[in-house]
Amino acid sequence: MKNTPAQLRVLSIDIGGSHIKATILNKKGELKMEYDKIPTPAPANPDNVIKAINTLVKDFPAYDKISVGFPGYVKDGVVKTAPNLGTDFWADVDLSKKLEKSLGKPAQVVNDADMQGLGVASGKGLEMVITLGTGFGTALLMNGHLLPHFELSHLPVKEGMDYDDYIGDRALDKEGKEKWNKRMKKVFKILKTVFNYDTLYIGGGNSDKLDFKLDKNMKIVTNADGIKGGARLWLTEEESKTKRKVATPTE
Structure with a gap:
C-alpha cells in the first residue's frame, strides 16, 4: 500500500447531539484552522444533518479526504444505531456514501468515541x-x-x-x-x-x-484533541505505527 500523500488535508467532522464540529487536519493530525461548529438540526435526520454539514464547511479551505465521528454504532461506514439522534432515521444509512456524494471527496465514518480514541491514544x-x-x-x-x-x-x-x-x-x-x-x-x-x-x-x-x-x-x-483522530483514519498501518513512536519517545 502506498504511503499517504505528505500534503494530505482531511476534513474532520464530529457529529454530536447538540453540535456538529469540524476542522481541517494535516497528515500529522495538526489543526490547519480552528474548529468551527453549528447546532445539530432538529429533527436530526440524515438529510438535515448533511445540509448542516454543507453549511458549516462551505467556506473551509480545500481538503482531500473526509473523516466523521458519529454518535452510534457504525459498521463499514453504515450507521446501525443512533440513540441520541434517532435510530429510526439512521438505521442502515450509508453515511460515508452520502457524504461522498454531497461533498465530492472520499469519506470514512466511525463511532465518535472511536475517532476520539484514535486522536488521543x-x-x-x-x-x-x-x-x-x-x-x-x-x-x-x-x-x-x-x-x-x-x-x-x-x-x-x-x-x-x-x-x-x-x-x-x-x-x-x-x-x-x-x-x-x-x-x-x-x-x-x-x-x-x-x-x-x-x-x-x-x-x-x-x-x-x-x-x-x-x-x-x-x-x-478536549474536543480538539479528539477530532485529530480524523487524520489517523487515512494513514497506512506503517505510518500509524511511526506516528505513535514519535509521540511516545519513552518506548
Missing part, C-alpha cells in the same frame, strides 16, 4: 476512551489498534437504567451536578474493575463538570 497498552455528553460514548484500543466497537452505554447500570440514562445530559439536568458526580464516581469504579485499562481518557462536553480528583492514569481530553 498513545498506542501503549489497553487504553479506554469515554465521552460524557448527550450520551455515554466508549472506545477501546490495544496498542493503538481499535477493538470492535461495543455499545457499552446500553448496558444496565441499575434497574431500568442504562449508562445513557444514568449519566447522560438528561440525568445531569434532572439530578444536578452533585448527584451526577456521585454517579460518575460509581461509573469510574465499575470501569476500573471491569476493564483494567492502562489509561482512561475522558472527553465530551460534560467532562469539565467532574469535581473530584482523578487517578493518575485518567486524563481529561
Whole structure:
C-alpha cells in the first residue's frame, strides 16, 4: 500500500447531539484552522444533518479526504444505531456514501468515541476512551489498534437504567451536578474493575463538570484533541505505527 500523500488535508467532522464540529487536519493530525461548529438540526435526520454539514464547511479551505465521528454504532461506514439522534432515521444509512456524494471527496465514518480514541491514544497498552455528553460514548484500543466497537452505554447500570440514562445530559439536568458526580464516581469504579485499562481518557462536553480528583492514569481530553483522530483514519498501518513512536519517545 502506498504511503499517504505528505500534503494530505482531511476534513474532520464530529457529529454530536447538540453540535456538529469540524476542522481541517494535516497528515500529522495538526489543526490547519480552528474548529468551527453549528447546532445539530432538529429533527436530526440524515438529510438535515448533511445540509448542516454543507453549511458549516462551505467556506473551509480545500481538503482531500473526509473523516466523521458519529454518535452510534457504525459498521463499514453504515450507521446501525443512533440513540441520541434517532435510530429510526439512521438505521442502515450509508453515511460515508452520502457524504461522498454531497461533498465530492472520499469519506470514512466511525463511532465518535472511536475517532476520539484514535486522536488521543498513545498506542501503549489497553487504553479506554469515554465521552460524557448527550450520551455515554466508549472506545477501546490495544496498542493503538481499535477493538470492535461495543455499545457499552446500553448496558444496565441499575434497574431500568442504562449508562445513557444514568449519566447522560438528561440525568445531569434532572439530578444536578452533585448527584451526577456521585454517579460518575460509581461509573469510574465499575470501569476500573471491569476493564483494567492502562489509561482512561475522558472527553465530551460534560467532562469539565467532574469535581473530584482523578487517578493518575485518567486524563481529561478536549474536543480538539479528539477530532485529530480524523487524520489517523487515512494513514497506512506503517505510518500509524511511526506516528505513535514519535509521540511516545519513552518506548
